[in-house]
Amino acid sequence: MTFKIRVGATATAATVAVLLAACTPTNEAALEASQVESDLAGNLQGAGSSAQEAGMDAWRAAFQSNNPDVNVGYDPVGSGGGIEQFLSGAVPFAGSDGLLSDEEYEIAADRCAGDGGAYHLPMYISPVAVIFNIPGVESLNMDAITIAEIFNGDISSWDDEAIAAQNEGVDLPAQTITVVPRSDSSGTTENFTDYLEQAAGDAWPHEASKEFPATDAQRVGGDGTSAQIDQIRSSEYSVGYADASRSGGLGTAALKVGDEYVPFSPEAAANIVAASPVMDNANGENDLAYAIDRTTTDASAYPLTLVSYHIVCSEYTDPNERELLTEFEKFVASADGQNVAAAAAGSAPLTAELSDRITAIVDEIASN
Amino acid sequence: MTTTPSSTGSQPAGNDYGTHPGARANGIFKGMSTGAGVLILVTLAAVATFLLVEAWPAFIASPEDLGQEVSFIKPEDGQSLMEIIGYLIYGTVLMSLIALVIATPISIGIALFISHYAPRRLAQTLGYLIDLLAAVPSVVYGLWGVAVLVPFLNPFYQFLADYLGFIPLFAAPESGEIFTGRVAMSAGIVLAIMILPIITAVTREVFLQTPVLHEEAALAMGATRWEMVKMSVFPFARSGMVGATMLGLGRALGETMAVLMIISPGLTLSPYILQPNQHNTVAGYIALQFPEANAMGVSSLVAMGLALFVITLVVNMLARWVVSRRSEFSGAN
Amino acid sequence: MSKRIDINNLNVYYSQFLAVEDVSLSIEPKAVTAFIGPSGCGKSTFLRTLNRMHEVIPGGRVEGEVLIDGVDLYGKDVDPVTVRRHVGMVFQRPNPFPTMSIAENVLAGYRLNNKRVSNSDADDLVESSLRGANLWDEVKDRLNKPGSSLSGGQQQRLCIARAIAIKPDILLMDEPCSALDPISTLAIEDLITDLKDQYTIVIVTHNMQQAARVSDTTAFFNIAGTGKPGKLIEMNDTTTMFSTPSEKATEDYISGRFG
Numbered sequence: 017m018t019f020k021i022r023v024g025a026t027a028t029a030a031t032v033a034v035l036l037a038a039c040t041p042t043n044e045a046a047l048e049a050s051q052v053e054s055d056l057a058g059n060l061q062g063a064g065s066s067a068q069e070a071g072m073d074a075w076r077a078a079f080q081s082n083n084p085d086v087n088v089g090y091d092p093v094g095s096g097g098g099i100e101q102f103l104s105g106a107v108p109f110a111g112s113d114g115l116l117s118d119e120e121y122e123i124a125a126d127r128c129a130g131d132g133g134a135y136h137l138p139m140y141i142s143p144v145a146v147i148f149n150i151p152g153v154e155s156l157n158m159d160a161i162t163i164a165e166i167f168n169g170d171i172s173s174w175d176d177e178a179i180a181a182q183n184e185g186v187d188l189p190a191q192t193i194t195v196v197p198r199s200d201s202s203g204t205t206e207n208f209t210d211y212l213e214q215a216a217g218d219a220w221p222h223e224a225s226k227e228f229p230a231t232d233a234q235r236v237g238g239d240g241t242s243a244q245i246d247q248i249r250s251s252e253y254s255v256g257y258a259d260a261s262r263s264g265g266l267g268t269a270a271l272k273v274g275d276e277y278v279p280f281s282p283e284a285a286a287n288i289v290a291a292s293p294v295m296d297n298a299n300g301e302n303d304l305a306y307a308i309d310r311t312t313t314d315a316s317a318y319p320l321t322l323v324s325y326h327i328v329c330s331e332y333t334d335p336n337e338r339e340l341l342t343e344f345e346k347f348v349a350s351a352d353g354q355n356v357a358a359a360a361a362g363s364a365p366l367t368a369e370l371s372d373r374i375t376a377i378v379d380e381i382a383s384n
Numbered sequence: 385m386t387t388t389p390s391s392t393g394s395q396p397a398g399n400d401y402g403t404h405p406g407a408r409a410n411g412i413f414k415g416m417s418t419g420a421g422v423l424i425l426v427t428l429a430a431v432a433t434f435l436l437v438e439a440w441p442a443f444i445a446s447p448e449d450l451g452q453e454v455s456f457i458k459p460e461d462g463q464s465l466m467e468i469i470g471y472l473i474y475g476t477v478l479m480s481l482i483a484l485v486i487a488t489p490i491s492i493g494i495a496l497f498i499s500h501y502a503p504r505r506l507a508q509t510l511g512y513l514i515d516l517l518a519a520v521p522s523v524v525y526g527l528w529g530v531a532v533l534v535p536f537l538n539p540f541y542q543f544l545a546d547y548l549g550f551i552p553l554f555a556a557p558e559s560g561e562i563f564t565g566r567v568a569m570s571a572g573i574v575l576a577i578m579i580l581p582i583i584t585a586v587t588r589e590v591f592l593q594t595p596v597l598h599e600e601a602a603l604a605m606g607a608t609r610w611e612m613v614k615m616s617v618f619p620f621a622r623s624g625m626v627g628a629t630m631l632g633l634g635r636a637l638g639e640t641m642a643v644l645m646i647i648s649p650g651l652t653l654s655p656y657i658l659q660p661n662q663h664n665t666v667a668g669y670i671a672l673q674f675p676e677a678n679a680m681g682v683s684s685l686v687a688m689g690l691a692l693f694v695i696t697l698v699v700n701m702l703a704r705w706v707v708s709r710r711s712e713f714s715g716a717n
Numbered sequence: 718m719s720k721r722i723d724i725n726n727l728n729v730y731y732s733q734f735l736a737v738e739d740v741s742l743s744i745e746p747k748a749v750t751a752f753i754g755p756s757g758c759g760k761s762t763f764l765r766t767l768n769r770m771h772e773v774i775p776g777g778r779v780e781g782e783v784l785i786d787g788v789d790l791y792g793k794d795v796d797p798v799t800v801r802r803h804v805g806m807v808f809q810r811p812n813p814f815p816t817m818s819i820a821e822n823v824l825a826g827y828r829l830n831n832k833r834v835s836n837s838d839a840d841d842l843v844e845s846s847l848r849g850a851n852l853w854d855e856v857k858d859r860l861n862k863p864g865s866s867l868s869g870g871q872q873q874r875l876c877i878a879r880a881i882a883i884k885p886d887i888l889l890m891d892e893p894c895s896a897l898d899p900i901s902t903l904a905i906e907d908l909i910t911d912l913k914d915q916y917t918i919v920i921v922t923h924n925m926q927q928a929a930r931v932s933d934t935t936a937f938f939n940i941a942g943t944g945k946p947g948k949l950i951e952m953n954d955t956t957t958m959f960s961t962p963s964e965k966a967t968e969d970y971i972s973g974r975f976g
Contacts, residue, residue, distance in 0.1 A: 066675060096678030194563055199649050201456060201676035226455045226676050230650055234557065235661050236564040237648040239672060243530075250535075251564070504775065597812040601876070603773055605826035605883060606802030615825060619816035 057085035060340045064091075064098020064111030067203045067259075068140035068324040070361035072111065075348050078356045088344060095203060102134075102327055103127055108341050110327040112136075113203030115305045118297055124329070130384060132330025136298075136305040137374050139348050140324040140357065141364045143285035144207055145260040146269035149248050150174060150189060155279065157182040159272035160310075164216035166255060167195050169232030174253060182272075189253065196247045196256035197228035199237030207322045208257045214310035215319065259322070260285075261362020271320060274313035282364035284318035290367050291317045302330065302377045304370075321364075331384040342382035349374040432693070439687035441680060453680040456673050463651060465684050468669070469691050471651040475568070475663035476692065479643065480636035482572025482657065483579055488629050490576070491583035498584075499591035500613060511588070518581035526645030529574040534565035534646065537573070541565060541658050552655045566648040568657040571665075574642050579632035586631060590624030591617055623706055630703030637696050640667035666692040719746040719917040720886040722767065725782040728946075729762055732776035736762045738946035740781075742936060749909060749918045751928035751955065754938035755970065759947020760921050761891050763938070767919060768804035768889060769797040785886065802830065805885035809892040811872030813864030813879070820860040822875055823847060826883040842882055850878035851908050870901020877908060881916070888912065890920040894927065906931050925971060929959050937967045 062072075069092040076088040093101070095112040102110035103123045115136060116124060124134035146163060148156065158166075162178050165171040171178055175188040198205050203226065210224035222229040228237070236251070238244030241258050248254045248266060260268075260280045270277035278284055292309040299305075310319045326345060332338035347353045354365035366374070442450060447459040447466075457465055494514060498507045545556035556562060598616035607615055618625075643665050649672065650661035657663075664672075670685045677685055722744040729737040737759035744750045752760040762771060769790065771777040783790040790800055805826075813822045823843045828834060834842075843860065847853040852874040856867065864875055873893055880888060890909070894902040909931045912918060922928050928935050936952035951964045962968045 092675075094674075094676040096676060096681060100679050192559060192561070192563070200672040203676070206455075225458075227673075229461075230652075230661065234559060234563055235648065236566055237650075237661065239644050243645065246530075247566075595812075597808060597810060598814060600770065600773065600806075600808060601812040601814065601879075602825075604768065604770055604801055604806035604808070605829065605880065606798050606800075607826075607829055608798050611829055615814060619814065622816075 056083045056340060056343055058336055058340050059087045059089070060337075060344055061089045061107050062091070062098070062109045062111060062326075063093050063101045063107045064327075065095040065113045065203060065324050066092035067095075067113050067142070067322060068111050068361075068363075071140045071324075071357035071363050074356040074360035075344075075353055078353070079344055079347050082347070083343075086340065086344075094201075099327065108329070108332065108337055109345075111140075111324060112327055113206065113322060113324045115295060115325070116327065121297070121299060124327075128329035128331055129333040130331035132302075132384070133299045134327055134329055135303045135377065135381075136325040136327055137345065137349070137377065138289055138304050138306060138323045138366070138370070139326045139345075139374075140361075141285050141289055141366065142322045142324070142362070143260040143280035143282070143318050143364060144204055144211075144257055144320045144322055145263040145280050146255065146257050146271070146320070147245075147248060147263045147266040148255040148269070149252055150191075150267055151252060153186060153188075154267050156186065156267065156269050157272065157277040158269045160212060160215035161217070161219040163269070163271075164212045164220035166193055167197070167212065167231060167233055168220060168222075169195075169234070170219070172234065182277075191253040192234055194251055194254040195231070195233040195235045196244055196251075196254050197235065197237055198239075198241070198244055199228070200239050201226040202241075203322060203324070204241070204257065204259060208320065210308075211310045211320045257320075259362070271318065273317065273319060274315050276315040278315055278318050280318050280320070282358065284316060285321040285364035286367045286370070287314070288312060288317035288319050288321045289323055290370060299330075302380065304374070304377070328381065330381060332381070338382060338384075342378050345378045345381075346375055349378065435686055435690040435693055439683055439690050442683035442687045445680065450680065450684065453678065454684050455676070455681065457681075457684060465687060468651060469666075469688055471653060472664060472666040472669050472688060473691060473695065474653050475651075476637055476665040476667075476695070478657070478663055479568050479572045479575060479647075479665060480633055482569060483575035483636045484629060484633055486573060486576035487580050487583055487632060488625075491580050491628070491632075492587055492625060494580075494584045495588035495591055496613060496617070498588050500609065500617065511585075514581050514584050517577070518585075522578065522639060522641040523645070525574050525578055526642040529570060529642060529646045530566070533574065534570050537570055538562055538565045541567070541569065545658055554658055555656050557656075557659045562658060564648060564660050566646055567660050568647065568663045571643045571647045571663075572657070574646055575636045575639055578639060578642060579635050582635060583628045583632040586628035587621065587625050590621040590628070593624075594620045626706045627703050630699055630706060634696055634700050634703065637665075637692065637699060638667055640665070640671050644668040644671050719915060720786045721746045722887065722917065722919075723782075723784040723787075725784070727763075727766065727779055727781035727783065729759070729766055729771060729779050730777070731774065735946040737766075737938075738948050740949045742949060742952050744917060744919060745934065746917045747913060747915070748933040749913050749920060749931050750934045750936065751932035752919070752921045752936050752938060753923075753925060753928050753970070754947070754950075755940065756923075757943075757947070758938040758940040760936075760938045762947070764889050764891055764919060764921050767887070768801050768806055770801070770806060772797055802826075802883060803885055804887045804889060805880035805883065806889045806891065807873070807876050807880055807893045810896045811869055811876050813867075813872050813875050815863065815865045817864060818861045819847075819856050819864050819867070819875060822864040823878050823882050826879055830883065846878040846882040847875075849881050849912070850874045851904060851911070852878055868901070870897050870904055873897060873901070873905060874908065877905075877912075881912070885916065887917040887919065890918065892921050892923060895923060902927070925959075929955060935959070937962075937964070937970065939966050939970070 072090045076090060079088055080086055095114050098110035099112055099120060101107045103120060105127055116134065121133060128134055159182065162182065165178065172193055173190055174193055175190045180188055205228050206224055206226045209222060212220035213224045236247055238247045241262055244256055245258060245262055248256045268279065270279040288308060289306055291312055291314050292306045295305040295307045306323060308321065308323060312319055328341065328345065332341065349366065349371050351371065354371065357363045358365050442465060447464045450457050450465055451459040457463060457468065498510055502510060541562045544554045545562055548554040549556050594617045598620060599612055602612040602615040647664065648660035649664035649668060651664060652662050654662045666688050670689055673681065674685055725741050727740045728735060740763060752764060754760050765771040766779050766783060779791060814825060817825060820843045823846050824839055827842060844853060847856060852871060855871060864872065867875060894905050906927065909918060920932065932955045934952065935955045935958040937950045938947050939950045940947045951962060951967045959971060962971060
């Protein structure tokens with residue numbers, strides 16, 4: 017009848033702590049394969065970037081309807097969390113807006129079967145638009161320096177000479193500019209600030225970061241894309257940046273590339289990836305870790321583009337896992353896969369070349 | 385008083401004073417309630433342990449390493465982990481204080497109205513309505529705050545800034561124009577609405593417990609109702625009001641969603657509650673950074689959570705202590 | 718200073734419930750009038766109508782007249798708050814304000830009428846009121862101590878001091894000794910005898926010996942049964958009431974046969 021309360025309490029405390037630590041929402045019910053209609057069956061789980069979540073939802077739905085006995089799960093914990101889970105072996109692939117560090121490459125080499133390490137596959141390409149709310153103005157031309165000066169607070173009125181010079185014939189109001197950045201950590205902000213850091217030179221005295229810096233601009237932050245867009249819509253003469261698919265109804269900027277002004281478009285977004293070099297520290301030629309060239313002068317490319325990758329191993333020991341993963345990734349990279357994501361999430365389909373290249377890489381993984 | 389030998393014979397111990405039939409149920413209940421008590425302690429210990437264990441890597445890492453690994457920690461910009469915690473605790477306490485300053489007098493007014501002024505029927509209805517406020521999810525407050533309250537308050541802020549702007553608290557942004565109401569003041573106001581029910585409910589209960597003797601003492605010497613309240617109700621309820629306020633503060637400190645949706649956050653120690661990008665709360669900051677945080681980032685965020693945990697614990701203990709002192713100098717003699 | 722009270726055909730109600738029915742009597746100034754009767758007979762309720770304290774309880778109201786020196790207490794222009802500043806009251810259990818000092822308790826009522834009181838005036842008032850309540854010698858060295866630090870009997874005298882500090886016309890006492898020991902009771906009774914030189918005093922008591930000791934006139938209230946209203950049975954000179962009551966019920970009650 018005597019409870020050993022002390023011992024029990026300590027043990028329970030430890031257990032609860034472990035449970036709390038381990039309690040991330042990763043498990044979806046594993047479906048038992050009851051009928052065999054396609055060859056594929058089983059459960060594939062990924063985790064990572066929330067930027068590509070909408071695309072991932074479309075891919076999962078389409079892939080599962082093609083393969084009724086497959087269940088694909090994706091936990092949008094964020095790029096960092098996805099890489100973490102991938103490196104610890106919890107998931108066979110991660111979604112990430114950022115690239116692996118040298119250190120992470122090494123851990124990936126240990127985590128993956130064989131000696132090949134991990135690859136980046138650019139699956140989700142999405143242009144980021146500079147959006148503004150000026151009644152009667154639908155489009156403005158801007159170079160990176162002007163954008164940097166606006167967001168840094170050096171240009172505070174819409175009728176500033178720097179803007180007017182690039183937009184002859186546009187009636188610019190003498191109104192204070194309100195800058196609306198994201199107030200949460202986001203890959204969109206990182207892309208935007210990376211663009212400014214690379215393309216605007218000294219006009220942007222901040223580093224690329226997931227957090228928008230505390231600039232001198234008249235500023236109101238929004239938590240998440242929706243809140244940010246709402247803020248821009250509700251306050252006239254404000255300006256922000258967001259995934260281009262969310263820019264409907266707002267004015268957008270055409271960015272100066274070389275000597276021309278390029279508005280965002282799926283093609284131009286896909287082209288910047290094709291036009292960019294692969295990182296120096298990439299893991300061999302199959303690792304498509306792009307260093308997006310924000311300073312390109314190729315007027316067919318839109319440099320303010322977010323690329324979200326699937327990070328996968330070059331080899332998998334479990335044949336079922338390998339087959340599920342490679343079939344899924346081939347679908348994602350295919351024209352069909354890219355089109356369902358474009359329809360659902362407004363992303364830019366990969367160029368045919370890049371699509372073929374990824375398919376080839378995945379085929380290689382499948383044969384390892 | 386007539387015990388027959390046969391009745392004692394049925395007792396196993398052979399006496400009248402052995403185990404009684406309720407002993408088992410009593411034992412079980414004792415075990416259950418002890419278990420419940422232990423469980424809550426274990427849970428608290430588990431949470432504290434979790435926070436400590438998870439936050440540990442961030443605490444022992446050098447500020448430079450942390451800055452390298454965690455995107456939102458920038459020691460070179462004056463935003464090391466400890467500095468951020470400082471900013472956030474300041475912001476959290478600031479907004480909670482705004483909430484308290486607004487909510488406490490209103491709550492006491494409502495509670496007093498319900499306990500001493502309103503007709504019985506109205507008092508009951510009002511009591512239910514106030515309790516209903518407590519049941520509204522904070523997301524709803526946040527949405528309402530952004531969509532309705534913030535635009536509505538803007539002109540008032542402009543007025544405040546125009547006429548009281550010389551007080552740093554109400555200073556306008558550089559342009560002199562209140563271009564957004566998404567500031568600490570708005571968050572404080574919404575928090576005030578959210579903590580109103582708990583402060584009202586507790587003070588109402590305390591007010592109702594004022595001994596009739598003391599109220600009559602005041603009334604009988606010709607006190608008006610308000611004078612009676614000042615003479616007998618407030619002195620009696622003082623500690624209860626303090627306790628209620630502390631409970632409200634506890635709630636305000638931990639609120640996330642409403643603040644997050646309303647405020648345009650920043651990290652400073654500035655007093656400017658009518659300017660955006662100045663303040664944020666611990667809970668709000670964690671919610672902003674968590675989705676994109678890596679392992680070390682999560683550790684750092686948990687460290688901030690630990691700081692909030694400690695503050696909330698202190699506030700609640702303080703509230704408990706103040707409330708418990710009530711029994712010592714209560715007027716119920 | 719002290720005033721005469723005339724009550725004509727007074728009915729007291731709590732909402733629809735008739736608590737006291739058709740009371741008519743007169744209370745002489747500078748005298749002690751005692752109300753006696755069994756529990757629930759309405760004597761306390763009736764006492765409260767003399768300073769409109771019955772209105773504190775929701776639904777409390779009266780029909781009839783209460784005239785203080787000819788002025789109707791329930792007239793149109795009469796504010797119950799003002800009434801209570803002229804008709805003081807002492808309760809069954811001592812109720813000094815627990816968070817106030819002895820001196821502040823005495824001054825509490827006075828401060829309601831006079832926002833600014835000079836220190837010397839206040840000191841004088843405290844002393845005279847406490848002397849008037851036979852308490853000065855016992856507390857003069859600890860005027861800043863809380864009122865609740867006194868004994869029960871002292872607290873009750875403090876309450877009397879508080880009541881007389883506002884110099885009322887009439888002093889109502891609702892069983893002022895029922896919570897006190899015999900020695901404290903004696904002290905209060907002595908005080909009542911002293912106070913009647915200045916005030917009209919009305920006292921409700923359970924204790925018939927007390928009524929006999931302190932009062933000049935005694936009124937006996939009774940009740941026919943539970944749920945029935947209380948009524949005034951008989952009122953007369955105290956000596957007459959206790960020696961040769963004219964009503965059978967009074968005699969039964971006084972001689973301890975019921976109640």
